[in-house]
Amino acid sequence: MAFLLHALLCIRSPHSYSQVLGFFSPCWGPDAKTTAFLLCRTAAYGLGTTAEKRSTLACHARSRGGRARHYVFALPHTDRPSRLATASRGSAAYPSVTAFTSLFSHFLSRGVDQSCRRASPGQQPLCSAMKVYLTFDVEIWCNGWDDLDGRFRSSLERYVYGRSRHGDYALPKTLEILDGNGLTGVFFVEPMFAARFGLEHLATIVGLIQPSGHDIQLHLHPEWTDEIRPLVFPGAIRKRQHLSHYTLAEQCTLIALGRKLLADAGAKIATAFRAGSFAANADTYRALNICGIRTDSSLNAVHPDSGLDLRGGIDFFHPVEIDNTLVLPMTVFRDGTGRLRPAQVGACSFAEIRMALESAAAIGVEHFVMLSHNFEMLKPDRSAPDAIVVRRFQNLCAYLAANRGRYQVSTLGEQPQITSQGAGTALPHAGLLATLERHGEQALRRVFARSRT
Template identity: 35%
Template sequence: MLPINVFLTIDTEHSIGGAFADPALKPVGNDKRIYGRIGGRDYGIPLQMEIAERFGLKLVFFVEVFNRHFFGADETRRVVESILRRGHDVQLHLHPNYLNFTLARPQDLTCSDLCADYPLARQTELLAEAREMLIDCGAPSPTAFRAGCFGADEATLKALAVNGFLLDSSYNQAFLGGPCRLPDWGLNDLAERDGFFELPVTNFIEQTGLRPRRPMPLDINGVSFEEMRRVLAAARDGAGPRNVTVILHSFSFLKAYDVQYRRARPRREVIRRFEKLCRFLGENAGDFSVRTLDGLTRNDLAEMARDRCDTFPPMPPHLSLARFGGQLLDRL
């Protein structure tokens, strides 16, 4: 049997930093939200790349570009260049709330942060603009997209197809009915729909007995390494998706105590968790193939989606309960 495809995806984005609520504040840029700089050390994407490279792995960075409306072009250009220089993948991410900075009063929040709040024609325009912005920053023509807050709908997929994209990765079962406005297709694996491809963020079913069963995404900040390993083992054994997508953020390794990141610390447990995941994938390369999205053709994606398995692996309660304890310690 072919190895399971694994995608380690990083939403790479800045922060509004409370600027909409308080005009005296400014958005938080590269130093804190992208590079994660604390005390002269980087705990953001430079560390994420270093850990992945230690085990021979490549990462997929979904890079947000509309921050240009506040920061200008060079902020994201430096980020894209640093990623490509190290051989990782750059694809498109979008938070349309930065459009508010083009208005006289950004605090009026005229522009929604969810792509799904815009009609098809406007989404098509926004995605065309964002695509050109990313290319202008030095990235190859992107073929994949993830909406900020997973806030896509079916119009988003149509707008992406018009703009030459092959794949969306906004579908997240845990966010359906909230910011993710895509229909509940029950997806947990790469799927082709009308010639377009959807790569969902992988979910499992949490069942602790303390609250109703619910889907949980493979977010490096939200689940334990043991839970991720359990999902990967299920996929390898034919009881889970053939294409597993893990999500983290450029700032996942930081714990900020204020919206401006004036006081922050490294989340060392999350860093160790990512190291464990990368080591596991590196040591089990015969079972798991960590891949990027650049260079994949429509035929490649169709073949990868052919034997899809939309099963949501159930998680033994003791693993989720152990995670609760770790999250409590992190908050303290």
């Protein structure tokens, strides 16, 4: 079947194969009889809105004995059948695709398995793509708490734009690389600074991120709390760094305030949360439950401030439910020396990340949570690009884009589903050479950190 489809694309399409490939790219499934096809709506074909151009409609076809029997359609970025209809209309001008759109319609009428697990009882899973979350903690700092008003403007420029003579390497470059690879990120945006300096600055951040379909969720650094006037609660006069330093009632107030600030700045209602410095505690999950936030990514097994009163009782390595909130912990893997390492762009070589991804997929990990920041491609304390981290991120995005059949880059707009019991499962791992590569890169970064570009 795959060969027929290839032939059809080559012979009947008015475009070159490479052009068509961008629109309708086939990839191989887990066995010789299984073929997966990814239908990518791209700007070149004039389909849909800007947000929809970034959407990927994936069709997974299982073929037996040369005849396709079972089909599953996965809609990674949307669950609205209307978008499928849009795709059908848009592709009607291309004869080679028309056959497939009618196929989509046929199976759409029979129901879409959006969870991409099983076509019907008794069958094997047709799609085993691991969900990968490219999460970015977006925050603004003023290099201390003195002279905030004097420092804020330059801090805003650095943390939002990261301007340099090479380009804008904070949010603009991050978004450019994601968009260029057709990937969607999860941006945990810290809004509390806006209660001090004005909502328009937060609206600027939302305006950069949200229009192209990326996810905006709530990140909270309560260090800002005592800078806000009037005080949000009587005890706010004292600076306390971590969310775990606040009472349950205070955490509820802060989470509600952060969510409102994001909404007032134009963001969709946040449905997921990450505590600043991963410093959530048991009260944080009670507060999230009260506030109605059902998804969280605040646990990090290798961060010393994360979940201190939950240690020993909660699995920090696999998805877990706490007080009606689904927690997707930061993914941690074993590096080439056996040490635990967070899957963070600035803290791993690309080879380590790639091997950790491959290893995670191989052992059946369902959700792989990666971390970066709005300033992670910048050199410390300067608005100049860190070429090594930039290259890592470019390589990572290109790798994920080239392996869509294996990795489903996802958002948290809809609550993830957990189908496997992760506890006890081995951790992903990377090889020694990959870790040595990181050590070499980090040494180079230290050498070049002071160099002027």
